[in-house]
Every structure is written in structure tokens, then in C-alpha cells.
Amino acid sequence: MLFIPQTKSSLLKMAAGIDPVHYARTRNHIHGGITRLSPYISRGVIATRDVMMLLQENGFTWLQCESLLKELAWRDYFQRVQQHFPLLHAEAIKQEQSGVVNHGIPAAVFLGQTGIDGIDNGIHEMMDTGYLHNHQRMYTAMLCCNIGQYHWKACADWMYYHLIDGDVASNYCSWQWTAGAFSSKRYIANQENINHYTDTTQSGTFLDADYDALREMSIPAELQDNHDWQPFHWSSSALKDAVQNKMPAFDFPSDHLPAVMYNAYQLSQDDLVNTPHHKVLLLEPSFFQKFPVSPNVMRWILDQAALIEGLTYFVGEWDEWSQNTTGHDCHFVEHPLFDHYQGNKMSRQWMFPDVSGYYPSFFAYWKQVEKRYTW
Ligand SMILES: Cc1cc2nc3c(=O)[nH]c(=O)nc-3n(C[C@H](O)[C@H](O)[C@H](O)COP(=O)(O)OP(=O)(O)OC[C@H]3O[C@@H](n4cnc5c(N)ncnc54)[C@H](O)[C@@H]3O)c2cc1C
Structure with missing residues (x-):
């Protein structure tokens, strides 16, 4: 699906049609009922708050919207983290990523030829449309950082470069979260999980193993070659x-x-x-x-x-x-x-303006939101 530039009024019409209950049930699936609003939210055309207000006006309860509100709030949370750590695109937020063996980006990821179809299809979609489903972003990041043992930085730069919703806070926080530099546990998904959410049926791949085995596995041959990637120079x-x-x-x-x-x-x-x-x-x-x-x-x-x-x-x-x-x-x-x-600095439209400052986890942030904002 190609994203076309939109007026705010057409985006509000689109957002008014969101069914948050269907969203909650299906959002993890690549063909699930996601909003696809991120390019417009990242670029400031529509605010997370606008979407929340629409859901409220449409008569949905807090509980019906909770899953979507939480995802929207992840974005605002990462923006708050960035206010506190403006260098999060370059430096670890909590701790250095452990077990790093490689820097740069795996050539197989760069080419979309990892052999894991649910990931390769996503990478090709990102090259064609500038968009990638959240699960495929997580799979790509975990493949690079936690299976290939590449440092998050260059891989995150590469993904940011291709995303039309590219947002420094959401992108680099998510890469650091996946790699264990902004979380206590590294994220790993196996072939069964990837098959389930990406409509593939592969077996016998290097990810076709249980989680203990994946954590102990040495770097697969498919991820050993490093690609020397150069971005376009914006003079x-x-x-x-x-x-x-x-x-x-x-x-x-x-x-x-x-x-x-x-x-x-x-x-x-x-x-x-x-x-x-x-x-x-x-x-x-x-x-x-x-x-x-x-x-x-x-x-x-x-x-x-x-x-x-x-x-x-x-x-x-x-x-x-x-x-x-x-x-x-x-x-x-x-x-x-x-x-x-x-000059004159104007405030952003936060969903939850009173929950500001740095919270070390989204969970801690969300607890404050629930105390003050449920309807
Ligand atoms: C490695 C990685 C890199 C990412 N890079 C970016 C990025 O550069 N820009 C970006 O906008 N998002 C990024 N995300 C978050 C998320 O993948 C996208 O916001 C989401 O896929 C956008 O699709 P959507 O609008 O259909 O989302 P929906 O599921 O419909 O969610 C609605 C809105 O909530 C927000 N949102 C949803 N999930 C997340 C999330 N996990 N983190 C932050 N905000 C979220 C977005 O603004 C999104 O538009 C990244 C996630 C990962 C794992």
C-alpha cells in the first residue's frame, strides 16, 4: 500500500473510522486492523491527541480503546525520553548492548535476503513503500542485534533512512529496546512466532528452534557478511x-x-x-x-x-x-x-500533558496515565 500525502481533514475522516476493538484483536498481525497513521503523526500533520479525542467523541470506552491508546502513548513516551536523552540516536539510554560482535548492517538484511520470508517480504515492502509493520520492524531489529550480534546504531540508521514515518525517538528507542540497551531483556522471536504473524509457513530455517537454543546459538552464516552502506548526502x-x-x-x-x-x-x-x-x-x-x-x-x-x-x-x-x-x-x-x-516556543499536543519528565519504563509512565486520565 502506498501512502499519499493527505490533508488533515481527510486524515480525521480516516481516523474516525477506526475500530479500536478490532485493532486490539488483530494489530500484531501484518494484515491486522492497524491505523497506518504513523507517517502523518511523525510529520506533525495529525497529533496522537487528535486520534484520542476522536475515539472519545465516537463513544468508545477507555477499556475498548486501551490497546490503541497504549500504542499511541508509546510514541508520546518515546518523545518524552528524547527530551531527557537528546543523544539517544547515538548513545545507549540505559546500558551498553551486551555481546556485540559486529558493526554495520548484515548484507542479507540490506538486500532483503535473510532467508526468513516474513522478514524479507517486510524489507522489500519498506523499500517500495517506506512503511513496515511494527512486528516486522521488531523482527528485523532482533535479527540484526540479537541473532547477528550487530550493534544497534548503524542498523537503526538504515531503517530510519527508509521509513516515511521515520522518527528519531521512536526508531532509536525501539532499536535500543530490542537490543537490550533500553530494556532489561533482549527481544527474540523464533520461526513459529514469525510464521504466525506474517502468514508464512517456513520450517528448517536458522530461526526454527526453541528460545533457549536461539539465545545460545552462534551467529548464522547468513548474517556474517557485513554491508558497507552509504546514505545519500543532502548538500x-x-x-x-x-x-x-x-x-x-x-x-x-x-x-x-x-x-x-x-x-x-x-x-x-x-x-x-x-x-x-x-x-x-x-x-x-x-x-x-x-x-x-x-x-x-x-x-x-x-x-x-x-x-x-x-x-x-x-x-x-x-x-x-x-x-x-x-x-x-x-x-x-x-x-x-x-x-x-x-524565538517563541510553542508546546506540542501531548495526549497526557501532565505526565511529563522521564520514566525509566513505559509501564511506569502508563501507571501515571491511568491514575489521571481514564474515562
Ligand atoms: C525497530 C523499530 C523501529 C521503529 N521506528 C519507528 C519510526 O521511525 N517512526 C515511528 O513512527 N514508529 C516507529 N516504530 C513504531 C511502530 O512500528 C510504528 O509506529 C507503527 O508500526 C506504525 O504503524 P501504524 O501507524 O499502522 O501503527 P498503529 O499500530 O496503528 O498505531 C497507531 C499509532 O501509535 C503509534 N505507535 C504504535 N506502535 C508504536 C510503537 N511500538 N512505538 C511508538 N509508537 C507507536 C504510532 O504513532 C502509530 O501511528 C518502530 C518500531 C520498531 C520496533
Whole structure:
């Protein structure tokens, strides 16, 4: 299924049709009733809170929605973790991953040729559409980190690069969680589990064993070759080429109206400020060099951005932007990756705004949510 850029109103219509009870029963299955909202949530087009409010308005009880609310809350939880650990894309959150033998990415994973069909099919789907089911993300991560004994970092970079919902907090926290760097136990799935959730019927593979055997197993030959992967380099001119036919450039008017800043994680179609203002998509080469995305993902981000009425672009670093715009106030939505912006910081739309700060586990976070927010 291809994801097309959407208006917020069509997304709200889509979200209004969610059946949270069916979701709870089937979400782990690759053909289950998942929402597929993540690209729009990650890019700030629709908030987790919008989905929660819709479920409430549609008359569902807390219990009926609990499974979906919990998944939405995982996202907000990871965002909170990122506020506390802004370097979670590079450093272990709780402890170093144990038993690391390899760095880089297994060539078989890179090529989608691991021999485990439920994983290979997912990798090919991700290459074609930019999307991967949550279970297949977990299977891929456990295969790399806990079977192939690769360090999580380069593999997580590779997955982030290909996902149109790529979100630094959700992606790197999930990889670290799977690898045991943000959890007390490493996640492993065997062939039987993978067959069950991905509609495959394989046997005799290197994962066709019980869990004790998988924990003791030496690295299978299929995962021993390492691929030297290089992401696309987003120079200033590459960014300009990608954006210039999608929207006009910001032309530094002398009107002194404030500017509202947009970026790859802030593509809201709502008016973020009520008074007249300029809307500027700030494309910083340094950001995309630190967190590279594939040309397909960049195209998707820019097509989604182009749906924002009146949006203009500026390719350059924040310092360059601010030196050229003295006299224009800036407004922007808070995010740890854009902490270097200066001006009027607006809050994000959290589902549970009073449960803030760092909780060492999702369980501890969710306990606080349940105390204050059930309906
Ligand atoms: C290794 C790995 C990497 C991941 N990388 C990303 C990423 O870069 N960006 C991203 O948005 N999600 C990531 N996830 C989380 C999850 O896989 C996706 O959010 C989910 O698959 C999106 O599909 P959906 O919208 O149909 O989800 P649904 O099941 O319909 O869930 C609804 C929403 O809840 C949130 N959500 C659901 N599950 C999770 C979860 N486990 N963690 C965090 N939020 C969740 C998402 O915003 C999602 O859109 C990753 C998970 C793993 C295991």
C-alpha cells in the first residue's frame, strides 16, 4: 500500500473510522486492523491527541480503546525520553548492548535476503513503500542485534533512512529496546512466532528452534557478511533541487511579520499563530546530514509539506536564517532536535500533558496515565 500525502481533514475522516476493538484483536498481525497513521503523526500533520479525542467523541470506552491508546502513548513516551536523552540516536539510554560482535548492517538484511520470508517480504515492502509493520520492524531489529550480534546504531540508521514515518525517538528507542540497551531483556522471536504473524509457513530455517537454543546459538552464516552502506548526502544544492518545484522560496519581505517555522517533523496544516505571519519550511543541510533520509522519503516529506497553504522554503542553517531575518519574530513548536531555534516556543499536543519528565519504563509512565486520565 502506498501512502499519499493527505490533508488533515481527510486524515480525521480516516481516523474516525477506526475500530479500536478490532485493532486490539488483530494489530500484531501484518494484515491486522492497524491505523497506518504513523507517517502523518511523525510529520506533525495529525497529533496522537487528535486520534484520542476522536475515539472519545465516537463513544468508545477507555477499556475498548486501551490497546490503541497504549500504542499511541508509546510514541508520546518515546518523545518524552528524547527530551531527557537528546543523544539517544547515538548513545545507549540505559546500558551498553551486551555481546556485540559486529558493526554495520548484515548484507542479507540490506538486500532483503535473510532467508526468513516474513522478514524479507517486510524489507522489500519498506523499500517500495517506506512503511513496515511494527512486528516486522521488531523482527528485523532482533535479527540484526540479537541473532547477528550487530550493534544497534548503524542498523537503526538504515531503517530510519527508509521509513516515511521515520522518527528519531521512536526508531532509536525501539532499536535500543530490542537490543537490550533500553530494556532489561533482549527481544527474540523464533520461526513459529514469525510464521504466525506474517502468514508464512517456513520450517528448517536458522530461526526454527526453541528460545533457549536461539539465545545460545552462534551467529548464522547468513548474517556474517557485513554491508558497507552509504546514505545519500543532502548538500544544500541537493535540498534546493528537491524542493524548488514544490513551493516558492522565502523572499525576505520587509514587512516584519513574524515567521512560523516548519521542518520535517512539523508539517501541521493548522494555523499555529492567529495573527498574519509567514510560513517557512526550514531545510537545514546539517540536520539531514546527521539524520539522512532516502530521496523517496524526502520527496514524500516535501509533497506533504506542499499541502500547507502559503508555505515557502529556506534552505540553510538556522544561523544563516536568523542573520537574514532580524526584525521578524520567530514561532516554532518545541522539539529536542530543533533546540537551536530561537524565538517563541510553542508546546506540542501531548495526549497526557501532565505526565511529563522521564520514566525509566513505559509501564511506569502508563501507571501515571491511568491514575489521571481514564474515562
Ligand atoms: C525497530 C523499530 C523501529 C521503529 N521506528 C519507528 C519510526 O521511525 N517512526 C515511528 O513512527 N514508529 C516507529 N516504530 C513504531 C511502530 O512500528 C510504528 O509506529 C507503527 O508500526 C506504525 O504503524 P501504524 O501507524 O499502522 O501503527 P498503529 O499500530 O496503528 O498505531 C497507531 C499509532 O501509535 C503509534 N505507535 C504504535 N506502535 C508504536 C510503537 N511500538 N512505538 C511508538 N509508537 C507507536 C504510532 O504513532 C502509530 O501511528 C518502530 C518500531 C520498531 C520496533
